[in-house]
Amino acid sequence: MSDIVIKAAGWLGPEGFGNDLAGLANWPAPLGEALRRGELEELRWSELFDSEAERFARMDWLSRLGLMAVELLDARFETWDAQDREQTGICVETATGCLTSDAEFLRLPRPTVFTYTLPSTVIGEICIRHRFKGPMLCLMSSGKSTRATIDEAAGWLREGSAKACLCVSCEAVSPDVAALLPPDLALENKWQACALLLGRKSGAPRQHALGKGTLTETCRHLCRAARRC
């Protein structure tokens, strides 16, 4: 794995949020155990999403959390040219996917909700915002974060299918929807998203070795290490 490195990481969940480069001092207090609509908006997302804030408000929670994790990356996507974006792949993993939107649609069917009843819609939202057009994959996991997305992304980078790759893990389960889940599903967290930006090793600064951890573990490890610095 030494030829593939982490260029940036971002995460948010019940303990708070962070990324591998920026200090956390300017951010609001850590999020509460149950991350609800109002609390997420306290993340000053309008600063992150600028004129697209209205679009952000229309999204389901899976897309919001996944997009927010990507926005937390200190990656300066705005400086990337069209070719960079065309060769940026994205791998998403989720255990519960769009269950919250499914339940909302069952309660009241409407097209704006149906759009979000696919776990891969978060990929579309991220790609629309950043004009990423590379290979894509959305894997459903068993509840525990796995290595599958990292391994897939590393494969794309090695074989040249992508020049950069985002690995995103997200879960967004509201308390009422959690009651619908099978009893034997062991979820690590019902509100959480994390993102890694992977690329091939280069001479650029701020590159982290890709360890053996899962996506979630790797993000948190990097963020905690950055906080200690």
Next chain:
Amino acid sequence: MGASLETTLSQPRAAVAGCGAICATGAGIGTLADALRDNRSALRAREAFAGKRYQTTVAGWVPEETIAQLATHDPEHADAHAFLMADAALQEAGKNLPTAAAGRRALVLSTTKADILAMERVFHRQPCSRTVHRHILPRLLADDLAAAHQVRGPVQCVSAACISGLLALQQGASLIERGAADVVLVAGVDLVSHFVLAGFTSLKSLDAEGCRPFDSRRTGLSLGEGAGAVALVRRDLLPSPVWTIAGWGSSNDANHLTGPSRDGSGLVLAINRALQRAAVATGGIDYLHAHGTGTLYNDNMESLALRTVFGKNVPPCSSSKGIFGHTLGAAGVLETILCLLAARSNTLPGTPRLLERDPVAPQSMLLRPQPATRLRCMLKINSGFGGANAALVLRKDPA
């Protein structure tokens, strides 16, 4: 980038060892082959869903007697329709496979909604067995199918809208290419339910009479349900000749969540990536199986993308949505099986329910089946919500 890909990946290692299917034509690939030969549509209205304010109930429904037979054979899963269908397709695909240790057997499932009937029951607090309750989550359905088919190797579940099936085949081939498995069972499954009908009705994307892909009078798609399974095996474990998964590619339009990009540029990227990986030139494609949903925008976008890639020489092409409808997460797998069945009978499939070809559609769009003069390399494409596009190259080895 291109040169290294061609050098390292032009020798495909994943070959097709078997197929299985359950869809609107019935159980078994034989029923699909018959519909293909007869250019017959199996779309029909369904009384049980009438009067619910859906645009239509015309869809590719799996015959009720087929489901009843499956349930009789497996009473433990009688109410687990997604499991029953996928399990039956996997059993058919898995006949006569080379022996492999359980740890070298993998499974990749593709689905958009897993057992959506179970989700509806759980949500409405209706009786639901513990077994089927698990299947509201796609990955648990994959885990149960893996356990039923002696899979102890990697298990993956792809859920990426209507390109899920092609991505699952890609993942299956990739597991073999990377040495993670010798046998990969790839299955795709999705059901038509109140949820699904209500969703597509809310988007006003259904054709009340049944879909007419690439027809100048088309007004929308027809939903379909079913399961398809393809058993992939390490190339060197099978006698020649075999069909291999030679290349694949995917992309995102980065344009719109439910509408395809108007210029087809995303699909062009996916096709070019697949051709590049397979080291096949555009002139080397003998047949192309289109997504061809029957919606105005999809078929326009696809036609434009094909002209961009192939110019005036678009290979003979067709859509099979008129046979069994749009089976969503199962579409890529079922439609790949249809390509393989066509190759087996040396036939170029027609496009059932296409009567009057839209002028924007490729001239090479086939209305009826035709004998094939050459079938050595085929291209399968799908696009879906979220701006997703995927392409897969199937190649006979040796040609």
